[in-house]
Amino acid sequence: MSEFFFRNLKKNYPTVASAKGVRITDTEGRTYLDGCSGAIVANLGHGLPEINNAINEQVQKVAFAHTSQFVSEAGLELAKKVVEMTPPGFMKGARAYFMSGGSEAVETAIKMARSYFVHQGDNQRTICFSRWQSYHGSTLGALSVTGHPARRKPYVPMLRSPSHISADYRYRCMCGFGPGCCASDECSIARADELEAAIVFAGPENVMAFIAEPIVGATLGAAVPGRAYFPRIREICDKYGILLIADEVMTGLGRTGTTFGMNHFDAEPDIIALGKGMAAGYQPLAAVLGSGRVVKAFEDSTGVFEHGFTYSAHPVSCAAGLAALDFVQKHGLIKKVSERECGFFKRALELIKTGIIGDIRGKGFMMGIEFVKNVDTKEPFSADLRVSQLVAQEAMKIGLLVYPGSGFIDGVNGDHIMIAPPFTVSDDEMSEIFELLERALNAVAKLVGSGSAR
Numbered sequence: 435m436s437e438f439f440f441r442n443l444k445k446n447y448p449t450v451a452s453a454k455g456v457r458i459t460d461t462e463g464r465t466y467l468d469g470c471s472g473a474i475v476a477n478l479g480h481g482l483p484e485i486n487n488a489i490n491e492q493v494q495k496v497a498f499a500h501t502s503q504f505v506s507e508a509g510l511e512l513a514k515k516v517v518e519m520t521p522p523g524f525m526k527g528a529r530a531y532f533m534s535g536g537s538e539a540v541e542t543a544i545k546m547a548r549s550y551f552v553h554q555g556d557n558q559r560t561i562c563f564s565r566w567q568s569y570h571g572s573t574l575g576a577l578s579v580t581g582h583p584a585r586r587k588p589y590v591p592m593l594r595s596p597s598h599i600s601a602d603y604r605y606r607c608m609c610g611f612g613p614g615c616c617a618s619d620e621c622s623i624a625r626a627d628e629l630e631a632a633i634v635f636a637g638p639e640n641v642m643a644f645i646a647e648p649i650v651g652a653t654l655g656a657a658v659p660g661r662a663y664f665p666r667i668r669e670i671c672d673k674y675g676i677l678l679i680a681d682e683v684m685t686g687l688g689r690t691g692t693t694f695g696m697n698h699f700d701a702e703p704d705i706i707a708l709g710k711g712m713a714a715g716y717q718p719l720a721a722v723l724g725s726g727r728v729v730k731a732f733e734d735s736t737g738v739f740e741h742g743f744t745y746s747a748h749p750v751s752c753a754a755g756l757a758a759l760d761f762v763q764k765h766g767l768i769k770k771v772s773e774r775e776c777g778f779f780k781r782a783l784e785l786i787k788t789g790i791i792g793d794i795r796g797k798g799f800m801m802g803i804e805f806v807k808n809v810d811t812k813e814p815f816s817a818d819l820r821v822s823q824l825v826a827q828e829a830m831k832i833g834l835l836v837y838p839g840s841g842f843i844d845g846v847n848g849d850h851i852m853i854a855p856p857f858t859v860s861d862d863e864m865s866e867i868f869e870l871l872e873r874a875l876n877a878v879a880k881l882v883g884s885g886s887a888r
């Protein structure tokens with residue numbers, strides 16, 4: 435019996451004792467290899483003295499000052515650094531707003547979009563379109579734009595009416611053009627064109643923004659859209675004067691082998707939401723970056739963003755973020771992730787012989803593995819089997835952490851895991867991750883009577 439409100443009150447969780455590099459140890463002395471950086475957060479591994487020292491130094495100087503009264507040096511420096519990492523069309527006049535987590539970042543991004551229009555005297559625009567099979571956070575505003583039915587279900591009556599279009603989910607393309615269709619730009623453009631249809635139906639004068647993850651993370655397992663997708667989305671947003679919000683909470687700051695996930699596509703957003711890897715889990719930290727164009731609307735009006743959190747731009751979090759970004763830059767980690775992507779994915783292909791893998795997808799060190807009952811027909815496993823949870827459990831039993839997800843095909847079916855180790859993982863540790871994963875997959879294949887271990 436415990437007073438702690440666990441995520442699942444019927445489940446036992448080990449108590450964490452310590453962590454170093456890519457390994458986490460519990461109080462029973464069991465050690466786990468972190469194959470997914472927690473929930474794709476601990477991008478630099480654990481226990482880095484550079485970041486711990488920066489945190490300690492900031493605590494000694496000043497731990498907290500409220501942003502209605504002060505700004506910290508760490509906050510100012512972090513804003514400069516992160517804005518300097520943005521694309522050229524975005525950077526000039528851009529500013530960074532800091533908060534504690536990704537859901538707060540998405541709320542802030544949506545309110546920033548709304549305020550952009552209100553500051554220009556346009557009070558009518560309220561709709562933020564998004565996509566099914568997306569994840570944008572668990573607060574009610576972020577959940578309204580989230581497109582994962584199971585996460586939405588208990589709260590649907592409290593959410594804004596759905597304003598979702600389809601995702602460009604290439605493994606299960608819905609265009610109906612037949613086998614092989616997903617290789618073409620046509621399908622991606624057809625998916626993007628759903629946005630235009632939705633805008634026209636809603637009345638363009640009512641629409642303020644479109645929010646999307648450049649590469650969908652938790653709820654679609656690293657699904658990469660076609661290269662034509664985001665350029666077409668950008669065109670549509672421009673045509674109707676709508677802001678494009680890139681939710682880079684998971685993809686931002688190196689995870690996909692580029693600074694931002696959107697860098698893979700020929701399109702620049704107007705607002706960027708960041709979180710997770712920004713302070714790499716050393717402190718709670720997230721950010722919203724407003725492009726020069728967005729910021730100008732505030733500057734040309736009252737200058738006030740009617741918004742804020744007690745812990746906005748917390749000095750200790752900003753110091754941790756600054757040290758984390760310094761570490762990434764000093765060690766050239768974004769380039770290294772990009773260079774190691776090929777080996778990472780090549781190694782994963784060896785898992786196909788387990789017979790339960792339908793698709794391996796992703797970019798950089800962000801990999802999704804989708805499980806299927808039948809690799810030829812892509813028939814998913816029955817949801818009752820909870821295959822992704824089984825894989826996570828079997829992996830954890832033998833000392834490997836992976837990030838499971840389910841229900842993404844139609845709200846009920848669909849199983850994947852994400853493999854996303856810290857950028858600092860060594861080649862030997864990477865091999866160990868895949869060796870353990872192969873053992874876990876074979877065990878699950880046996881349990882569900884499928885695959886090569888049948």
Ligand SMILES: Cc1ncc(COP(=O)(O)O)c(C=O)c1O
Pocket residue numbers: 473535536537538540569570571572647651652681682683684709710
């Ligand atoms: C793309 C994306 N947006 C927003 C969030 C919400 O972030 P947080 O859990 O820090 O509130 C997440 C978390 O997984 C995410 O992956």
